[in-house]
Amino acid sequence: xxxxxxxxxxxxxxxxxxxxxxxxxxxxxxxxxxxxxxxxxxxxxxxxxxxxxxxxxxxxxxxxxxxxxxxxxxxxxxxxxxxxxxxxxxxxxxxxxxxxxxxxxxxxxxxxxxxxxxxxxxxxxxxxxxxxxxxxxxxxxxxxxxxxxxxxxxxxxxxxxxxxxxxxxxxxxxxxxxxxxxxxxxxxxxxxxxxxxxxxxxxxxxxxxxxxxxxxxxxxxxxxxxxxxxxxxxxxxxxxxxxxxxxxxxxxxxxxxxxxxxxxxxxxxxxxxxxxxxxxxxxxxxxxxxxxxxxxxxxxxxxxxxxxxxxxxxxxxxxxxxxxxxxxxxxxxxxxxxxxxxxxxxxxxxxxxxxxxxxxxxxxxxxxxxxxxxxxxxxxxxxxxxxxxxxxxxxxxxxxxxxxxxxxxxxxxxxxxxxxxxxxxxxxxxxxxxxxxxxxxxxxxxxxxxxxxxxxxxxxxxxxxxxxxxxxxxxxxxxxxxxxxxxxxxxxxxxxxxxxxxxxxxxxxxx
Amino acid sequence: xxxxxxxxxxxxxxxxxxxxxxxxxxxxxxxxxxxxxxxxxxxxxxxxxxxxxxxxxxxxxxxxxxxxxxxxxxxxxxxxxxxxxxxxxxxxxxxxxxxxxxxxxxxxxxxxxxxxxxxxxxxxxxxxxxxxxxxxxxxxxxxxxxxxxxxxxxxxxxxxxxxxxxxxxxxxxxxxxxxxxxxxxxxxxxxxxxxxxxxxxxxxxxxxxxxxxxxxxxxxxxxxxxxxxxxxxxxxxxxxxxxxxxxxxxxxxxxxxxxxxxxxxxxxxxxxxxxxxxxxxxxxxxxxxxxxxxxxxxxxxxxxxxxxxxxxxxx
Numbered sequence: 043x044x045x046x047x048x049x050x051x052x053x054x055x056x057x058x059x060x061x062x063x064x065x066x067x068x069x070x071x072x073x074x075x076x077x078x079x080x081x082x083x084x085x086x087x088x089x090x091x092x093x094x095x096x097x098x099x100x101x102x103x104x105x106x107x108x109x110x111x112x113x114x115x116x117x118x119x120x121x122x123x124x125x126x127x128x129x130x131x132x133x134x135x136x137x138x139x140x141x142x143x144x145x146x147x148x149x150x151x152x153x154x155x156x157x158x159x160x161x162x163x164x165x166x167x168x169x170x171x172x173x174x175x176x177x178x179x180x181x182x183x184x185x186x187x188x189x190x191x192x193x194x195x196x197x198x199x200x201x202x203x204x205x206x207x208x209x210x211x212x213x214x215x216x217x218x219x220x221x222x223x224x225x226x227x228x229x230x231x232x233x234x235x236x237x238x239x240x241x242x243x244x245x246x247x248x249x250x251x252x253x254x255x256x257x258x259x260x261x262x263x264x265x266x267x268x269x270x271x272x273x274x275x276x277x278x279x280x281x282x283x284x285x286x287x288x289x290x291x292x293x294x295x296x297x298x299x300x301x302x303x304x305x306x307x308x309x310x311x312x313x314x315x316x317x318x319x320x321x322x323x324x325x326x327x328x329x330x331x332x333x334x335x336x337x338x339x340x341x342x343x344x345x346x347x348x349x350x351x352x353x354x355x356x357x358x359x360x361x362x363x364x365x366x367x368x369x370x371x372x373x374x375x376x377x378x379x380x381x382x383x384x385x386x387x388x389x390x391x392x393x394x395x396x397x398x399x400x401x402x403x404x405x406x407x408x409x410x411x412x413x414x415x416x417x418x419x420x421x422x423x424x425x426x427x428x429x430x431x432x433x434x435x436x437x438x439x440x441x442x443x444x445x446x447x448x449x450x451x452x453x454x455x456x457x458x459x460x461x462x463x464x465x466x467x468x469x470x471x472x473x474x475x476x477x478x479x480x481x482x483x484x485x486x487x488x489x490x491x492x493x494x495x496x497x498x499x500x501x502x503x504x505x506x507x508x509x510x511x512x513x514x515x516x517x518x519x520x521x522x523x524x525x526x527x528x529x530x531x532x533x534x535x536x537x538x539x540x541x542x543x544x545x546x547x548x549x550x551x552x553x
Numbered sequence: 554x555x556x557x558x559x560x561x562x563x564x565x566x567x568x569x570x571x572x573x574x575x576x577x578x579x580x581x582x583x584x585x586x587x588x589x590x591x592x593x594x595x596x597x598x599x600x601x602x603x604x605x606x607x608x609x610x611x612x613x614x615x616x617x618x619x620x621x622x623x624x625x626x627x628x629x630x631x632x633x634x635x636x637x638x639x640x641x642x643x644x645x646x647x648x649x650x651x652x653x654x655x656x657x658x659x660x661x662x663x664x665x666x667x668x669x670x671x672x673x674x675x676x677x678x679x680x681x682x683x684x685x686x687x688x689x690x691x692x693x694x695x696x697x698x699x700x701x702x703x704x705x706x707x708x709x710x711x712x713x714x715x716x717x718x719x720x721x722x723x724x725x726x727x728x729x730x731x732x733x734x735x736x737x738x739x740x741x742x743x744x745x746x747x748x749x750x751x752x753x754x755x756x757x758x759x760x761x762x763x764x765x766x767x768x769x770x771x772x773x774x775x776x777x778x779x780x781x782x783x784x785x786x787x788x789x790x791x792x793x794x795x796x797x798x799x800x801x802x803x804x805x806x807x808x809x810x811x812x813x814x815x816x817x818x819x820x821x822x823x824x825x826x827x828x829x830x831x832x833x834x835x836x837x838x839x840x841x842x843x844x845x846x847x848x849x850x851x852x853x854x855x856x857x858x859x860x861x862x863x864x865x866x867x868x
Binding site: 219220225226227228231233241242244246247248249250253256257258259260261263264265266267268269271272273274275276277279280282283284286287288289290291292293294295296297298299301302303305306309310313331332333336338383384385 | 690691693694695696697699700701702703727728729730731736737738739740745747748749750751755756757758759760761762763764765767768771772775779822827829830833834836837840841842846850853854855857858859861862863864866867
């Protein structure tokens with residue numbers, strides 16, 4: 043007898059398989075507007091209703107965020123011998139905390155470097171959110187940054203190369219204007235490999251979140267433009283020109299052109315109707331950027347965003363988080379990817395204050411130069427921004443008219459994706475050393491949709507390697523870690539009610 | 554020997570004629586009709602109000618004895634100064650003979666067709682034009698491969714600035730602060746290797762691509778109209794941009810509008826508009842409520858409508 047989860051998955055599979063079949067037929071019809079057909083009708087039956095609407099935030103912890111430097115640390119005291127302990131990347135008991143009620147440990151912020159600093163400690167994060175946290179030990183399949191990053195979002199191809207964000211867009215974003223937005227870097231912005239993914243589910247890349255709003259309206263904010271009614275008329279004439287011209291006739295079968303026309307005729311009005319240019323602008327009216335002069339305005343949520351992310355605008359990561367919040371809050375996107383850049387962020391306050399460096403160069407990959415500093419500072423930096431983002435989502439009701447609908451956070455999953463782990467050894471007794479890339483690592487998922495406050499797997503204190511776990515009971519399993527990218531992918535999909543052939547049942551993550 | 558020379562001359566004439574005919578067959582949307590005749594409802598040259606029996610410019614009905622040839626376009630004015638040959642006035646700087654002799658034609662790539670406006674310098678055109686009236690697009694072949702290329706940011710920037718007569722870096726600024734093509738780099742198909750590590754740009758247009766295109770085209774058209782309004786005009790040469798309203802019932806206005814349309818088509822798309830396209834542009838002379846539109850608004854709207862067609866975005 044199947045358990046309830048399997049039953050649910052089975053039903054979803056058959057229903058969605060049928061719907062996907064319809065979508066394929068619609069795409070194959072190759073009629074102008076066929077792309078809209080795929081989105082507007084064939085997928086309509088699997089649209090998220092407001093009841094089961096979910097959101098996914100993928101945070102690219104670029105460069106290799108090592109789980110054993112934050113939530114699954116090897117302890118010096120637990121090693122077989124002091125001599126062995128001196129050669130493993132581990133921590134003294136005094137810097138590892140386990141807040142009350144939490145089953146998850148965390149390495150405190152250590153303040154090891156005067157140059158790279160943070161005012162946030164991971165223990166704060168665990169204290170606040172341990173109920174929603176799931177730490178999964180795993181082992182990835184590549185130590186190449188780009189390859190590993192992409193595998194972290196495709197589950198190493200477990201779903202025919204579909205990225206988590208694409209799967210999310212198809213399941214929960216069919217009625218959203220930008221179902222899949224991506225502000226990440228490197229492999230985290232790579233498109234999936236499944237050519238059958240509809241064009242609208244592909245990621246919309248954003249590199250300038252602060253002023254992305256102006257990219258959501260074709261004409262608003264342009265001085266001396268004709269009246270809106272005249273612009274609409276010109277657009278109408280343009281559409282007719284694009285129908286009667288010899289060019290349109292000759293190239294009527296161009297997929298590229300049809301994609302463009304489809305977006306112009308169908309997706310663009312969705313963006314403009316939502317007036318996103320007024321909702322998503324993350325800068326304030328000022329003499330430097332006189333929004334009002336252009337008939338624009340700041341986001342109504344700007345005050346709370348500035349309070350939560352005071353360096354928004356100057357700090358790209360905080361700015362991304364602010365836009366991620368707005369995208370979800372206004373139901374523009376079902377999937378948002380953000381991420382740390384390889385480039386360090388340097389804030390220059392007014393003199394005589396010295397510049398502040400918010401993250402290490404190359405993000406987590408600065409571990410090549412100084413492992414402890416880079417891992418400790420970058421984990422703190424990542425978690426501080428996530429703390430702000432989660433607190434905003436918790437405070438935002440999903441449906442103000444329906445208190446029972448809960449908050450946006452109740453429907454959101456954050457996946458801290460990373461490339462790979464770091465090598466587990468250090469020079470004898472050294473606290474200032476560099477590490478290389480290593481397959482062995484773990485993942486951090488945060489969501490009320492998970493069975494939280496849990497560590498799946500464990501750590502070998504003699505080797506620094508993480509251990510796997512039983513998929514159903516969650517018991518730690520000794521020996522090589524068999525949990526791979528596909529298990530993480532399946533866990534996320536299961537939490538978000540996304541089905542696909544070959545999904546691995548990850549009951550352990552939900553018990 | 555004289556016989557041989559005659560045969561050679563005959564062969565030469567026939568060969569040239571065949572070449573011209575072949576070209577015209579392959580370029581049926583070239584200006585082959587009375588292309589700016591405001592009274593020619595469909596442009597195929599049926600009897601029209603200008604007195605030209607068919608609009609193709611056979612001997613005029615006006616009995617103008619000074620029409621000295623070369624006018625194949627249905628000149629019906631009988632103006633005494635009408636004469637053959639290019640009267641000069643090539644303002645586009647490309648130096649090819651401007652067949653209509655219109656000094657204000659600034660978009661020109663050499664109009665092989667003919668004017669029906671009856672202007673004093675109306676001239677030019679080929680007698681062969683009348684043999685190939687404008688074809689409907691439906692008569693044209695459909696490309697089976699349809700292998701178009703997306704005109705990404707850098708190319709679009711160059712083409713747009715050239716079309717509207719700006720230096721590339723002057724054409725468009727978001728909020729008057731940021732270069733549009735930098736601000737919309739990714740939607741316009743650019744890469745960002747040093748920032749986000751986007752080594753390969755998007756394979757196909759994003760959702761925000763047509764929005765970015767519209768913003769850029771609109772801003773550049775507005776800028777062009779504003780600059781031309783204080784003159785000397787570079788693009789909107791046929792319109793009095795100070796005019797608060799363009800009257801669509803006025804033949805001269807329609808004539809100017811059609812000429813302006815042709816200029817825009819040549820500048821943006823390097824071809825002449827079809828009759829249907831010109832008719833569509835004419836509809837911009839009225840708002841949805843039937844109100845007259847100012848010359849500046851018409852200039853911007855027509856520029857925007859033509860410049861944001863897929864023909865300008867893909868190649």
